[in-house]
Amino acid sequence: MSSHKSHGPLFTLSDVIYLILGVISTSFALKSFLVPNHFLDGGVTGISLLFHEVQHWNLGVLLILLNIPFIILAYFKVSKHFAIRSSVAITLIALILNFAHFPELTHDKLLVAIFGGFFLGIGIGLCMRGGGTFDGMEVLALMTFKKSSFSITEIILGMNIIIFLIAAFFLKKETALYAILTYVVASQITKYVIEGIEAYTGVTIVSANSEEIKKALVLTLNRGITVYKGERGFMKESFEQSADVDIIFTIVTRLEVRKLQNIVRSIDPKAFIFTNTVREPQGGIVKEIVKH
Incomplete structure (x- = not known):
């Protein structure tokens, strides 16, 4: 039984706006920058991109399947509203990845890492402001945070280091290094979007x-x-x-x-x-x- 009770409506107008803008920004980052250039990121999104590159499995389906355990965990350990909002965000991103078209803007690796991380960070931050997430790694980090002396940021960083090491083994070391740069940019932009001027x-x-x-x-x-x-x-x-x-x-x-x-x-x-x-x-x- 969850110790967190849900309060208020399932969706407010601001929630909907934040989630929609977050989904669009994330989809744009993936379709226009990361996926066409075989780039990775951290978290469940990074694992999904890694499987997509190595096994050529459908990225949208991977995002949904790999996030299901974390959504279930969020439902019981965080709140029902958070889990439902996250499910909606993940599903919308998967649908956009499969059916929407975005232009490939650049193939310059440095620009891809910076701007891919930039729009991905905006998407993560907006989704979190909307009361959800599209990356279940944050849920796992939140659970670990309650039982350890590490901060959520440190926990997520530790998990992503493992992902980057695996990426370096299966893909090029250069790909893993650019993935780290993408992650750093995304995490800093996420922090700014969430905290903002406050x-x-x-x-x-x-x-x-x-x-x-x-x-x-x-x-x-x-x-x-x-x-x-x-x-x-x-x-x-x-x-x-x-x-x-x-x-x-x-x-x-x-x-x-x-x-x-x-x-x-x-x-x-x-x-x-x-x-x-x-x-x-x-x-x-x-x-x-x-x-x-």
């Missing part, structure tokens, strides 16, 4: 005026904060001199970083501020970008 940034602030800064962040910027108790000072010339201080931590979107810095600087120009990228935030009041 990519999260963690901000840590150390200031003697922490009380004013806390009020400004919560009441003006409307952000939740976490406060650590610490000490400041410990300079080389005055090592013995220190003072208690509240160390403030908050998470904002990429566009809010500059606004936050301006607020803090207006209160304490000497405040120590540093930022770091926040990956896969969960819980608290941070909203989820990708729906499951």
Whole structure:
């Protein structure tokens, strides 16, 4: 029995738009760049392309068959809605691969790797924004993530390394190397499409005026904060001199970083501020970008 309950309608208008655009972008990447040039990618899509190249089996049928176990897993372990949306996306891509025509735009290997990965990444990201996926490897990575200390990105990378090594054995080593380039481009574009301008940034602030800064962040910027108790000072010339201080931590979107810095600087120009990228935030009041 799944521990995840589905809420809301099966499809919203935004879901449909994202899924359709994702399917079109993915199909375009495969038909116009990767398939005509015998290129590979990572995940189940990469395995399907590998079988298609080695055994000449139908790519659309392979995508459906190889994703079935992962869709079943998603149905019970993620959510019914996620599984159904993913099934629709995979089926539409398979139909387009078999019945639609896209022009072959280039045979330059570098351009194929870059632009094939670019449109594939857009397709993956849009499908995920629509609450589904067309590559079951992400579902397996999500399941493994819950039982390991590795991030989802690291798990998917590890799985794809195995795929690329197999590709190097059955196909040319050059093909495997270009597959890695395609995967890197696709993964970076996917990350941008999913996170977009809402990519999260963690901000840590150390200031003697922490009380004013806390009020400004919560009441003006409307952000939740976490406060650590610490000490400041410990300079080389005055090592013995220190003072208690509240160390403030908050998470904002990429566009809010500059606004936050301006607020803090207006209160304490000497405040120590540093930022770091926040990956896969969960819980608290941070909203989820990708729906499951």
